Amino acid sequence: MKIIVCIKQVPDAKDVRLDPKTNTLAREGVQSIINPYDRHALEEAVRIKENMGGTVTVMTMGPPQAEEILREAVSCGADEAVLVSDRAFAGADTLATTYTLSQAIKKIGGADLILCGKQAIDGDTAQVGPGLAVRMGMPYVTCVRKISAAKDKPFIVERLMDDGYDEIEIELPALFTVVKEINEPRLPSLKGKMKAKKLSVTTLTAADINADASQLGLKGSPTWVVRVFAPQFKGQRTMIQGTVQEQVDQLAEKILEWC
Amino acid sequence: MDYFLTEEQQMIVDLSRQITDELIIPQRAALDESEDFPGAILDAIAKADLFGVYIPEEYGGFGAGTFEIVLALEQFGRGCVGVATAFAASALGAFPILVAGSEEMKQKYLPDIASGAKKAAFALTEANAGSDASGIQTTAVLDGEEWVLNGTKQWITNAGEAKIYTVVAMTDRAKGPRGASMFVVEDSDPGFSYGVKEKKLGIRASSTRELIFKDCRIPKERLIGRLGTGFITVMKTLDKSRPGIAVLGVGLGQAALDEAVRYAKQRVQFGKPIISFQAVQHMLADMAIQVEAARAIVYAAARHIDAHPKDMSKASSMCKVFATDMAMKVTVDAVQVLGGYGYMRDYPVEKMMRDAKILQIYEGTNQIQRNVVGQELNKEYT
Numbered sequence A: 001m002k003i004i005v006c007i008k009q010v011p012d013a014k015d016v017r018l019d020p021k022t023n024t025l026a027r028e029g030v031q032s033i034i035n036p037y038d039r040h041a042l043e044e045a046v047r048i049k050e051n052m053g054g055t056v057t058v059m060t061m062g063p064p065q066a067e068e069i070l071r072e073a074v075s076c077g078a079d080e081a082v083l084v085s086d087r088a089f090a091g092a093d094t095l096a097t098t099y100t101l102s103q104a105i106k107k108i109g110g111a112d113l114i115l116c117g118k119q120a121i122d123g124d125t126a127q128v129g130p131g132l133a134v135r136m137g138m139p140y141v142t143c144v145r146k147i148s149a150a151k152d153k154p155f156i157v158e159r160l161m162d163d164g165y166d167e168i169e170i171e172l173p174a175l176f177t178v179v180k181e182i183n184e185p186r187l188p189s190l191k192g193k194m195k196a197k198k199l200s201v202t203t204l205t206a207a208d209i210n211a212d213a214s215q216l217g218l219k220g221s222p223t224w225v226v227r228v229f230a231p232q233f234k235g236q237r238t239m240i241q242g243t244v245q246e247q248v249d250q251l252a253e254k255i256l257e258w259c
Numbered sequence B: 001m002d003y004f005l006t007e008e009q010q011m012i013v014d015l016s017r018q019i020t021d022e023l024i025i026p027q028r029a030a031l032d033e034s035e036d037f038p039g040a041i042l043d044a045i046a047k048a049d050l051f052g053v054y055i056p057e058e059y060g061g062f063g064a065g066t067f068e069i070v071l072a073l074e075q076f077g078r079g080c081v082g083v084a085t086a087f088a089a090s091a092l093g094a095f096p097i098l099v100a101g102s103e104e105m106k107q108k109y110l111p112d113i114a115s116g117a118k119k120a121a122f123a124l125t126e127a128n129a130g131s132d133a134s135g136i137q138t139t140a141v142l143d144g145e146e147w148v149l150n151g152t153k154q155w156i157t158n159a160g161e162a163k164i165y166t167v168v169a170m171t172d173r174a175k176g177p178r179g180a181s182m183f184v185v186e187d188s189d190p191g192f193s194y195g196v197k198e199k200k201l202g203i204r205a206s207s208t209r210e211l212i213f214k215d216c217r218i219p220k221e222r223l224i225g226r227l228g229t230g231f232i233t234v235m236k237t238l239d240k241s242r243p244g245i246a247v248l249g250v251g252l253g254q255a256a257l258d259e260a261v262r263y264a265k266q267r268v269q270f271g272k273p274i275i276s277f278q279a280v281q282h283m284l285a286d287m288a289i290q291v292e293a294a295r296a297i298v299y300a301a302a303r304h305i306d307a308h309p310k311d312m313s314k315a316s317s318m319c320k321v322f323a324t325d326m327a328m329k330v331t332v333d334a335v336q337v338l339g340g341y342g343y344m345r346d347y348p349v350e351k352m353m354r355d356a357k358i359l360q361i362y363e364g365t366n367q368i369q370r371n372v373v374g375q376e377l378n379k380e381y382t
Helices: A036-052 A064-075 A094-107 A128-136 A190-198 A244-258 B007-034 B039-047 B066-079 B081-100 B103-115 B173-179 B230-266 B278-306 B313-343 B349-359 B366-380
Strands: A002-006 A009-011 A032-034 A055-061 A080-084 A113-117 A140-148 A155-161 A164-170 A174-178 A202-204 B120-123 B139-143 B146-157 B164-170 B180-186 B192-194 B208-219
Touching: A002 A036, A002 A128, A009 A064, A032 A036, A032 A064, A036 A055, A036 A113, A036 A174, A055 A064, A055 A094, A064 A080, A064 A190, A080 A094, A094 A128, A113 A128, A128 A140, A128 A174, A140 A164, A190 B007, B007 B039, B007 B066, B007 B081, B007 B349, B039 B081, B066 B081, B066 B230, B066 B278, B081 B103, B081 B120, B081 B146, B081 B164, B081 B180, B081 B230, B081 B349, B103 B164, B120 B146, B139 B164, B146 B164, B146 B180, B164 B208, B164 B230, B173 B180, B180 B208, B180 B230, B230 B278, B230 B313, B230 B349, B278 B313, B313 B349, B313 B366
Parallel strands: A002 A055, A002 A113, A055 A080, A080 A202, A113 A174, A140 A174, B120 B164
Antiparallel strands: A009 A032, A140 A155, A155 A164, B139 B146, B146 B208, B164 B180, B192 B208
C-alpha cells in the first residue's frame, strides 16, 4: 500500500505572537515544527504500514528549509520524502495549495491512502485535506479518530462529531484527516535518525509537476486576507448568589431588564 | 565543554535527551512515589532503538560501544536514576552473553534484547555473597542433558520484569573461584520464581527482587562460555558495565547542579538572589567543577574500554569511584543550597540525594573499586 502523508511546517505555538501593528504572525526567531495534527497523521500512516506493509511518503509544500520537517518525519518512521518547492508557489491559499499538492501526488504516481492532519495550527482552515481529496477524485473523511484496517476489506473509520462519532466504511483509495485522539505519536528512533541524515529529499518544482501557472501561488489564490486580528473576548459574567428564591428573583429582574 | 562527539554520538545524545525531557522528568516524582516499574518509558526507549546501542549490528543492534551507551545513560541519569537503572540493568544482563556466549546463544538472545522486546538481568549477589563473590551458594548440577539449579539470588535489578537472566552458580565448589559458571535462565523455566519486591531508599522506579531456584531445570546449552569460567565472565562484564554506573553519577550530578543554580538565581534573601553570595557561589562552583571532572574521567574510561585494551579494570573502577562519590556529594550540596525547600518532596533534589547513595554501593561498592585500583597499582609498580 502506498501512503502519502501531507505535512506542513508551522511556527511553534509556544513562541508565536501576533504583531499588533501589522496583524501578521511575528515569525522571526520562532522555531518551526511539524504541524501537531500532522504528527498524528504520520504516526497513523507508520502504524498502518507496520501492520499491512507498504511505504509511507511524506510530502510538504514550502520553502527549501521545510526539508527539516521532512527529515524529522523520516526519523519517526516515514520511508521517503518529497519537497514541493518553487517561488511560483508563494502566497498560495488553500485552493492553490490543493492544486499544487494534487499535481505533485499525481507526478509521483498517486496514492492508495492520503493522510492529513485535521488542520494546520497557523492557518486553521481545515480546507486542504478535503480540497486535495476532491482534486484527486477520492472520497474523504475528516476528523478521523480511529482507523480499522484489514487486508482486502474496506477500511472502517470513526469520525469524531460534537455529539459522538460516526462509523464509516470506505474503500481505498481515500483521504482521511485525523484528530489528536487517534494515537500518541512516537519519538524518533536512532535508526530513523540515521536514515534521515542520509536521505536525499526529492524536490519537485512547478515545471516538474506540469502545473498550470495561473493556478499557482498568489495568482491562483482567490482568497484575499482583508484583515487579521486577535478576537477580544467581550463576554461578561455575573454571578448570582443567595438562596434559591433570591437567585430566581435576581435572574427574573435581569431578564426583564434585558427585554 | 566540547568532547568532540561524532555526528552519530550527538544523535544518541539528542534522542536520549528528548526522551528524558519529554517522558522521564515529567513522570519521575510519581514513579518514585508509587514505586511502579516504568514499563511505558522503557517501551519508548526500545522504539527509539536505544536498547541495542552497544549490541553488534549482526544481532540487531546499532553496533556502537561503551561510550555510546554511556552517552545515553548520562541523559537518563539526569532524568531519573531509577528509570536509568532499569534500562542499564538489561545491558548488564546481556554483557555475559556478549563477552562469553556462543554464536548460537548470541543469535538466540541478543536480537530480542537489542529491540527491547525482552529485558535482561544479571544475577550474582546472594545473602552471603556481595563483595565477596566466593560466598556464592547457588549450585548447578548436570543431570543428563539438563542443568539443575538450586539457591536464591538477592537484590536482583529487573527481577520479575526481565525475561532473560544471566546467573552465576557454583558447578564445582571444591575448585573455589574456578568452580563458578554462568547460565542463561529464562522467565518461563520450571522451578524458577521471584521473591517479594524490596522497598528501597531510592531508585524506586526500578524493580529489585529475589530469584528463587528450586530444582530449576534448564537445557545443557544454556551454560555461558566454558565450565568454570563464571568469575572471569563476571569480571569482564563488570569492567565493561561500570562506566555506565559512573555516568549515572554524572547525569545525576548535572541534574542536581542545574536545580541548585536555577534556585539560587531566583531565591531572594537579604534583598538579593542567593547566588550573589560568595558562600553559595563557591558551593555551586565546586559542584560544577566536580561534575565536569567526573564527566571527563568517565568519557575517557569508556573510550579506553572501547579500544579493547588488555587491562581495563583500573580505568573502569577509577571512573566508577570518582563519579559516584561526586554524585553523593553534589546532591547533598544541592539539597543544602535549596535549604528547607530542598528537603521537601515538592522539589526534586531530595530524591536525587536518595538515588545517589546506591551508586556508591551497587555494581561493586566503592571500597571494592578502591581495592581494584590498589591491586592494579601494586602490580604496575613491581
